[in-house]
Amino acid sequence: MSDRSSRLTQSRLSRRQMLGGIAGGVAAGGLLPGILQAKSAPALIQSGGKLTFWGGLIFSDEANKMLTDTVNAWGKANGVQTDVVMINQNETNQKVSAAVESGTMPDALDMGLDLLLLLSASKQLTPVDDLYDKIGAAQGGWHESVDASLAPAKFGGSRNGIPFGAGGNVLFGRKDILDEAGITAMPKTWQELSDDAAKAQKPGVFGMGFALSNVGDGNLQVSVLQSYGGRIADDAGKKCMIKSAQTKTYMEWVKAAWDKKLFPPGATTWDGAGDNTAYLSGQAIFIANTGSVTIKAQEDDPDLAKSTIYSALPAGPVMQVSPIGPNVRAIPKSTKDVARAKALIEHLTQPDFLKEYYKVAIYGPVLKDQDDFEAFNTPVLGGLRDLVLHDTPPGAPDVYNTAYADFSANFVVPKMIQRMVVDGLSIDDAIDEAQKQGDAIYAKYA
Amino acid sequence: MSTLATPETSRPVGLARLSFANRQALSGYLLVLPALLLLLGLVAYPFFFAITISFTDRVVGEAGHWVGLKNFRYLFNQPSFIKTVTNTIVLVVVADIAKLCIGLGLAVLLNQAVPGRGLMRAVVLLPWAMPGFIAFLVWKLLFTPIGGGLNLILTDTGIYTGIIDWLGQKSTALPAVIIATVWRGFPFWAISFLAALQGVPQELYEAAKIDGATAWQRFRHITLPSIRPVILIVTLMSSIWTANSFENVWIMTQGGPSDATMVFPVLAYFGMQTQRLGEAAAVSVAMIPALLILVFFVTWLIKDDD
Numbered sequence: 001m002s003d004r005s006s007r008l009t010q011s012r013l014s015r016r017q018m019l020g021g022i023a024g025g026v027a028a029g030g031l032l033p034g035i036l037q038a039k040s041a042p043a044l045i046q047s048g049g050k051l052t053f054w055g056g057l058i059f060s061d062e063a064n065k066m067l068t069d070t071v072n073a074w075g076k077a078n079g080v081q082t083d084v085v086m087i088n089q090n091e092t093n094q095k096v097s098a099a100v101e102s103g104t105m106p107d108a109l110d111m112g113l114d115l116l117l118l119l120s121a122s123k124q125l126t127p128v129d130d131l132y133d134k135i136g137a138a139q140g141g142w143h144e145s146v147d148a149s150l151a152p153a154k155f156g157g158s159r160n161g162i163p164f165g166a167g168g169n170v171l172f173g174r175k176d177i178l179d180e181a182g183i184t185a186m187p188k189t190w191q192e193l194s195d196d197a198a199k200a201q202k203p204g205v206f207g208m209g210f211a212l213s214n215v216g217d218g219n220l221q222v223s224v225l226q227s228y229g230g231r232i233a234d235d236a237g238k239k240c241m242i243k244s245a246q247t248k249t250y251m252e253w254v255k256a257a258w259d260k261k262l263f264p265p266g267a268t269t270w271d272g273a274g275d276n277t278a279y280l281s282g283q284a285i286f287i288a289n290t291g292s293v294t295i296k297a298q299e300d301d302p303d304l305a306k307s308t309i310y311s312a313l314p315a316g317p318v319m320q321v322s323p324i325g326p327n328v329r330a331i332p333k334s335t336k337d338v339a340r341a342k343a344l345i346e347h348l349t350q351p352d353f354l355k356e357y358y359k360v361a362i363y364g365p366v367l368k369d370q371d372d373f374e375a376f377n378t379p380v381l382g383g384l385r386d387l388v389l390h391d392t393p394p395g396a397p398d399v400y401n402t403a404y405a406d407f408s409a410n411f412v413v414p415k416m417i418q419r420m421v422v423d424g425l426s427i428d429d430a431i432d433e434a435q436k437q438g439d440a441i442y443a444k445y446a
Numbered sequence: 447m448s449t450l451a452t453p454e455t456s457r458p459v460g461l462a463r464l465s466f467a468n469r470q471a472l473s474g475y476l477l478v479l480p481a482l483l484l485l486l487g488l489v490a491y492p493f494f495f496a497i498t499i500s501f502t503d504r505v506v507g508e509a510g511h512w513v514g515l516k517n518f519r520y521l522f523n524q525p526s527f528i529k530t531v532t533n534t535i536v537l538v539v540v541a542d543i544a545k546l547c548i549g550l551g552l553a554v555l556l557n558q559a560v561p562g563r564g565l566m567r568a569v570v571l572l573p574w575a576m577p578g579f580i581a582f583l584v585w586k587l588l589f590t591p592i593g594g595g596l597n598l599i600l601t602d603t604g605i606y607t608g609i610i611d612w613l614g615q616k617s618t619a620l621p622a623v624i625i626a627t628v629w630r631g632f633p634f635w636a637i638s639f640l641a642a643l644q645g646v647p648q649e650l651y652e653a654a655k656i657d658g659a660t661a662w663q664r665f666r667h668i669t670l671p672s673i674r675p676v677i678l679i680v681t682l683m684s685s686i687w688t689a690n691s692f693e694n695v696w697i698m699t700q701g702g703p704s705d706a707t708m709v710f711p712v713l714a715y716f717g718m719q720t721q722r723l724g725e726a727a728a729v730s731v732a733m734i735p736a737l738l739i740l741v742f743f744v745t746w747l748i749k750d751d752d
Binding site for chain 2: 093094096097100101118119121122123124204213214215264265266267268269271281283402405406409410411415418419422423433436437440444
């Protein structure tokens with residue numbers, strides 16, 4: 001063998017080395033963080049003449065279809081090619097992140113207040129003050145609570161979204177089971193609720209169908225904690241203040257309820273539909289819900305729907321906390337035709353459409369003229385209207401800011417409860433850990 | 447000098463100036479170039495980009511600034527971090543061992559001339575073919591405390607009549623996730639091993655039989671060494687996939703209860719909830735060292751085999 005051919009042989013990769021190399025390559029690829037995978041998520045390229053709208057999916061097929069049809073009908077009437085994509089609202093944040101990074105944001109989209117806050121902070125949205133004022137003036141004005149929730153001071157000095165529905169929780173109760181236990185009225189306080197739950201509970205049916213897991217429903221516990229006088233942060237919204245005597249009292253209440261087995265098994269790992277499923281399958285006496293359970297019960301179990309009664313969320317020893325969360329439609333900065341996007345959003349606030357839409361959706365009113373809509377004569381949606389009229393602003397009594405949103409997104413309060421009931425940590429240790437985590441979160445935004 | 451007398455025009459130009467060996471080497475490099483570019487573009491660039499942004503305070507839509515190790519300090523101080531590391535290691539190691547045992551056992555079985563072998567091979571692939579979302583949702587339903595399949599079986603057979611909250615208690619949540627992960631992943635191991643087994647020359651077994659080797663000795667000294675490179679590669683790939691798997695944990699427990707099933711991808715997902723790309727990237731980058739050690743170890747073993 002010549003020197004050259006010998007060198008070639010030596011430098012040639014063996015099959016096994018090749019396999020190793022490929023494996024190494026795959027390994028490096030596998031290490032890519034989810035965020036970069038998200039970056040390559042299916043893109044919705046905005047081509048000329050097309051208007052893309054991302055609607056927020058809700059637990060009502062009828063409402064979803066009505067929204068899609070209305071957008072498409074508007075497009076047809078105005079010579080605009082529309083592309084409606086209904087997005088699971090639990091994934092909106094991730095999809096929007098990917099779309100912003102890859103420059104493929106839609107022309108208009110639905111979102112909750114948390115995302116509006118984040119996108120406003122990074123200046124990703126087009127101010128819509130003019131449209132906000134125009135719609136408000138045409139329909140009796142915005143409800144004060146909705147208006148305050150979107151105060152420009154919180155969102156970089158402008159209105160960056162047009163509210164289309166107020167979300168919030170109403171307390172659902174099983175009248176048939178409560179009657180059996182001799183309970184004639186819905187509880188006014190959380191303590192009454194746990195007492196009633198303990199009294200009415202029976203094998204296979206659990207009193208308190210509230211999520212204690214790492215999902216949005218788990219953050220209902222933030223409101224309960226606040227109603228006990230606990231606070232997430234100081235009045236300036238700069239420093240975490242969860243460690244307090246009030247938080248301890250709240251945790252004692254949760255612990256007592258847990259020890260009495262009032263929470264259904266699995267509540268610490270429920271997904272977003274956990275409380276819905278528990279109630280619809282007859283395993284829970286009380287739940288807090290926006291109304292999707294009613295829609296489902298009316299479709300699948302009319303008897304359950306009939307035996308359900310509703311009330312506002314109970315109060316704690318210090319106050320009643322029942323926040324509303326306006327859902328908004330916003331226009332990204334990247335939108336090429338802002339006027340067209342605004343026209344669509346304005347069209348979707350037309351009373352003729354919303355009168356029918358609200359009947360099958362899960363939202364309370366955002367404009368004063370909407371209060372008289374027939375939809376709000378039902379107990380749940382009427383309850384949401386009451387929330388809007390007498391609400392607690394988002395986050396209150398805490399300051400609703402990006403640190404608060406981060407704190408909520410990390411489910412610090414549900415995790416504090418999990419530490420106590422799952423890991424067996426003492427109340428003090430669980431609170432200390434939550435305080436430490438809260439300190440770290442708030443320090444990022446100081 | 448005579449060299450100066452050589453006319454310039456008579457010299458070879460361009461590629462012709464290269465020796466045969468160099469020309470061959472060059473053409474080799476040119477052939478490899480597309481693959482190299484692909485690797486650089488699709489693997490190296492995002493990989494190093496992720497590492498870079500983990501050292502910044504980048505949020506969605508903004509470039510961010512260099513913050514050094516701030517994101518890592520924040521991550522390491524999180525109460526869930528240690529649990530995340532432990533859970534990820536336990537998930538990968540236990541799931542890999544289980545998948546190895548099940549996969550190898552099935553592959554050996556399916557390599558025998560048994561009736562219905564073709565059908566069995568197809569059936570074995572079903573968990574792998576099923577979308578992960580569906581598979582883990584089904585497992586979640588099986589583990590549901592009230593009305594879940596597993597508790598119903600225990601109750602109906604009288605083995606245990608109480609309610610076991612499989613996913614809601616610390617002692618059973620991670621094992622439940624591991625079981626579902628193993629179920630979903632073992633077909634890949636079985637089929638890979640089966641393919642490798644079919645390449646083992648039958649003469650070796652026949653010779654060993656003649657020499658009086660027992661079934662175990664044939665397995666130990668012929669089968670295992672013959673398929674060792676495949677075992678190593680499959681272990682490596684599966685470890686990486688398992689360490690990066692998101693849907694198994696997210697669908698079944700969202701990392702709970704109390705971080706009992708928290709793993710790196712889910713922790714990164716929580717980071718993304720607030721659009722803080724730097725923090726989310728730091729979570730992913732934090733597990734690179736462990737995976738790199740695994741990659742180098744396995745490639746070293748493969749090279750050692752050579």
